[in-house]
Amino acid sequence: MRLHDRVFLLLGGSGGIGKALIAPLVGAGARVIVASRHPECLEHQEGVSPVYLDLAAADLDQQLARLNEAYPDIDGVIHCAGQNRFASLGKMPVAELDAQLMVNLRSALLVARHFAPRFEKAGQGALVFVGSTFGSIGFPGYTAYCASKFGLRGFTESLRRELADTPVQVVYVAPRATATAMNPEAVNQLNQALGNTMDPPEKVASEILRAMETDQRRRFLGWPERLFVVINGILPRVVDKAMLKQLPVIRRFLDSRALS
Template sequence: MRLHDRTFLLLGGTGGIGQALIGPLVERGARVIVATRHPDRLEKRVGVSPVHLELAGSELDQQLQQLSEVYPDIDGVIHCAGQNQFSALDAMSVSDLDAQLTVNLRSAMLVARHFVPRFRKAGLGALVFVGSTFGSIGFPGYTAYCASKFGLRGFTEAVRRELADTPVQVIYVAPRATSTAMNPEPVNELNRALGNAMDTPELVAVKILQAMEKDERRRFLGWPEKLFVVVNGILPKIVDKAMLKQLPVIRRFLDSGAVS
């Protein structure tokens, strides 16, 4: 995928990974439309246009229509917005569940629904979705997050196959644990206790851009996480046993009331 002279709509641009993507995209000659609930918080720079967008809003489809009218040259979308909450399932409210499903999955589906016909007609377009290792491996304490990311992975796979005979590119990138403000300190402590490596947002941004430039359909980040994804898909009982051994440590942090 060529990035130079492209116009990308970046969703989640004020988060850790999203922020880390802005500079490299501009340096590669792309224009970046950063959609956020708080465009006033975005640092002004050449090649970057902040816009207001409510991904959890009931009128997201109408907002996207208005956005396209103002920026008709958008020919790529990078969806890296997300919400998570480290919590036992029975400790989450209905609104907690809805928030994660709405931002992590529903918004991605509506964004694709909006831009696919425009990209198909233009003969050019890319949809890039940032998922998670937890979109392939269910992890205790992240039931809703896993559900939304499993859904996102399945959705992107289906859309990619649906558009296989069109010029529209669909890319899915799944980072492992990443050091962002979305994780409260107790979650960072849990990762350290379990020996889970955490990548920087800058490293993840590099990997996302590499996947885009190489036209990869999917990319999973981190080792041994990539291996666990494969094993979990083929022999889930092995991962079940590994998780069972970790469960006392995980439950200790769950019971501490640590949430994001």
């Protein structure tokens, strides 16, 4: 996939991994349309157009239609928006469950539903989705997040196969733990206690661009996380036992007051 002279709609570009994607995309010669609920707060940059889009809104499909009318030259979408909450399921407010499903999964389906037919008709187009290692490995305290990311992985796999005889590219990239502002301090402390490596957003962004440029259909980031994904797929009981040993440490941070 070439990046030069492309027009990408970037979802989740106001922070974290999405924000780290903007400069290299523009540097590669792409134009970036950054969608946000607060476009007025985005920094002004050459080659970047901020637009309003609420991924959790009931009328997202209508918002996408209006966006398409305003920017008919969009030929690629990068969906790296996401919400999570580290909390036991019983303490998770229903509103936060809904938000994670709406933003992490429903919005991805609606974005693809809107743009895939248009890209197919145009003869080119790319749909890039940023998932998570937790889209392949269930982790205590992230039940809703894992559910949405498992769903995203399954969706991109089926969509890729559905569009296999078309020119539309479907790319799925799954980062491991990433050091973003979305993580509360308790999660940072948990990763440190478990010895989990946290990648900077800039490193993850570079891996996403590499997957796009080399036309990789799926890319899992981090070692040994990639190995754990494979083991969990074929021998899940091995991972069950490993998680059980970690559970006392996880519970210590899961039930901490910092998360209340």
